Amino acid sequence: MIASPQFISPEEYLQLEAQSAIKHEYRDGEIYAMAGANDAHVTIAGNIFALLRGHVRGTGCRVFISDMKARIEARNCYYYPDVMVTCDPRDQQNETFKQFPRLIVEVLSDSTEAFDRGDKFADYQLLESLEEYVLINTRHQRVECFRRNEAGLWVLQYYTPDTETFHLESLNFTDTISALYEDVVISAGKIE
Secondary structure (H helix, E strand, O other): OEEOOOOOOHHHHHHHHHHOOOOEEEEOOEEEEOOOOOHHHHHHHHHHHHHHHHHHOOOOOEEEEOOOEEEEHHHOEEEOOOEEEEOOHHHHHOOOEEOOEEEEEEEOOOOOHHHHHOHHHHHHOOOOOOOEEEEEOOOOOOEEEEEEOOOOOEEEEEEOOOOOEEEEHHHOEEEEHHHHOOOOOEEOOEEO
16 A cells, blocks of 8 residues: 555545545545456455355345445545455444444455554454455465454454365355355465
């Protein structure tokens, strides 16, 4: 991500973003141009979107892929999660962003991994509706599910090919690691 040097308001950001050919994330007055994604990143995001779309059909929940913004009002942020699921009817009131996601998925890349694990996760934790934050690795088959427990603490569970399946408690969804990584080429222990 590349920061812009000037401060802009959330309203200005939304106006600029509606006209921009490139996507930008917004964090407390600063905008950050988003870098393009590689084949593995796009394929994994598409796979999890397709799996979840079929699962939530008819439940009142909606799955959004990377072109829908998540609004974190408490931090004055707008992010573009790779995949986001909302089941809250209040999210039907806005066509350009969602404020009450139940699940957010980020597919990791070298340029965004530290931010996705750090400040972005800290910002997402302020969403009271968020039950689960999922990080999917592009260098090896590993899914990290951070779940908010009854005490409000975030608990991590890993899934790898050894577990064969992964489970998203927020949606009561289980599928295979192989389905998640379908059509992603693995070479010498890395995904290309």
